[in-house]
Amino acid sequence: MEQKNAKYVLDADLITLRSVVSVVDEGSFSDAAKRVGRSQSAVSLQIAKLEERMHIRLFERTSRSVTLTPAGEVFTAYARRILALADEAYAAVSSPVIKNPLRIGFAEYLVPHHLYKLLTRFKRLHPNASVELTLGVGNSLVRDLREGLLDIVVAGPEGEKGVLLMEEALVWVGPHDEHIELGEGRLELILMQPPCSYRKVAFEALAGYERPWNLSLSANSIQGTQSAVAAGLGVSVIPKSAVSKDLKILTHGLPALPRTSIQAFSNAADSHPLIEPFIAFLKEELAEVGVG
The missing domain is CATH 3.40.190.10 (Periplasmic binding protein-like II)
Structure with a gap:
């Protein structure tokens, strides 16, 4: 390929990059198509055109499996970074200013090595949000929640039914x-x-x-x-x-x-706009932690 055209080779749109990442995460083109809301043939064509433009193969395909090539592994890592930056850019300009801080109670014995990394990623998605973090024992935090001192508590089973985030x-x-x-x-x-x-x-x-x-x-x-x-x-x-x-x-x-389980507890009457986004975020992030 001529050098003068090289800079245009990677003019791939975000939809195509999401398709590539979805195939990797889901393990098949059919499941990836469901995830991105397109047909399997459309996803296959997207990726085939991208491979053609770059003159590389991203995936090795068989009748039973789809695996990344070495080049595909490198490309997917960059695709994830690009998509993360795009999501951050959108959040930075679209996230509303929220006056009240999200008051989070977190049982300190849960994923302690990941807690602040989790909060950093959440703040990137919601840059205008303010967070107040309280660490403590689970049932004490749940008591504070019921007294209106916290908006959401992440803890182990505390005798109440919460939203299941993960088991370990x-x-x-x-x-x-x-x-x-x-x-x-x-x-x-x-x-x-x-x-x-x-x-x-x-x-x-x-x-x-x-x-x-x-x-x-x-x-x-x-x-x-x-x-x-x-x-x-x-x-x-x-x-x-x-x-x-x-x-x-x-x-x-x-x-x-x-x-045991990690659960999210919140008050039904609490209308803080970040409660549901935070729970959804934790579900996805804790699944990736994979502590077993």
Whole structure:
């Protein structure tokens, strides 16, 4: 291809880029077509024309699968960045000025390593929004919600039905750099203070456990729990998303634990315009976190 025409090769519209990304995310042209609201043939033609203009293949197609070529992987990464910038540009000029801040209560033990990244991405989509963040224990936050002090709470199951955002595993954890003998001696526990629901889960799991155990320390925060476990004071029960680098998951010699859920709670009477957008945003973002 002549150099003078090279700058025009990538004059692809956003619709085509969304089609490419949708094929990657959905794993097939038919599902991608449903996602973008076009026919399968239209999506196939879009991408075929793009491949022709660039003189590269983005996808390897078989009767059973669609996979990215090496060039396709590189192109898709750029396509995602372009689409994200386009969405931000639209949000910057179309997002209304919202006078009242969105008051969010977030249980600190949920996805702690991702929380501020999540809020950063939400702010990019809603640049005119103001957020007030409160971290705490789930049921205390729900109480504040019912008293009108918060607009939305993101927490584990708190005895009320919320909007399910994701499910994840509860795990036993110990210090990363130390070997814990789980077959003999007394098991030392590090748990969050009541009324943390994971404290109750740990006690219930240990009800039929033959090995003696002792509640060594009750911490008032997830950071305190993590630090105490990392220092070797004992083991704990926390969500998988809260496992930091200085902790390790213990998989043998301890009773099984149930899965837990992350839910969004809000007041039906609360009319803050960002409640529904924030819940929809969290559903999508937490699905990508994929903590299992």
